[in-house]
Amino acid sequence: MNTYDFVLKLALPSDQDLSVVENRLFDAGCDDALVGLGQKGRVGLSFTREAESAEVALHSALQDVKKALPSARLIEVGPDLVGVTDIAELFSFSRQNVRKLLQTHLDTFPLPVHEGRSAIWHLVDVLGWFERHQHKLIDKALYEVAAVNCRTNVTREHERLQAVC
Numbered sequence: 001m002n003t004y005d006f007v008l009k010l011a012l013p014s015d016q017d018l019s020v021v022e023n024r025l026f027d028a029g030c031d032d033a034l035v036g037l038g039q040k041g042r043v044g045l046s047f048t049r050e051a052e053s054a055e056v057a058l059h060s061a062l063q064d065v066k067k068a069l070p071s072a073r074l075i076e077v078g079p080d081l082v083g084v085t086d087i088a089e090l091f092s093f094s095r096q097n098v099r100k101l102l103q104t105h106l107d108t109f110p111l112p113v114h115e116g117r118s119a120i121w122h123l124v125d126v127l128g129w130f131e132r133h134q135h136k137l138i139d140k141a142l143y144e145v146a147a148v149n150c151r152t153n154v155t156r157e158h159e160r161l162q163a164v165c
Helices: 018-027 054-068 084-091 095-104 123-133 140-164
Strands: 002-011 033-036 042-051 073-078
Touching: 002 054, 002 140, 018 033, 018 054, 042 054, 054 140, 073 140, 084 095, 084 123, 123 140
Parallel strands: none
Antiparallel strands: 002 042, 002 073, 033 042
16 A cells, blocks of 8 residues: 545535535545635645555545535646646755756756746656656656546546537
8 A cells, every 4th residue: 555645626516515514525535635625615635545556546535525525526636737836846946947957958848738927737747857857766656646637637628628619
């Protein structure tokens, strides 16, 4: 068994009674998650879950959440999308150092998912690049979680787009 850390961000119906959300999640098996209820109609669940794989951990958490909050909709699974600041924090670099790496490795650094004032990348791509090109040791559980989260978010977005396009 390995331990996997990940976050589920969910949208709740506006009539959802937030006072019972935490208890329902706990009763459904989400006792390994910290619950954040900051923004109205949203809930963030920070899991530390033991499982055979990151995929098993994530899917079991999603099943538990669906059991507790059947009308909740998945917004995003993290960690997945990262910016320069996230990359800097992950590798204990300065943001300037990360920007310099980006500029000096344009041909090999992963293409961003979004490029503009603030670029973002899939974490799994960034981790793979640092492992291959900078010879950094990457935590295998983090890499596995990042890969599963990327697939989950891309699949969710693909399904959403097929419904509207």
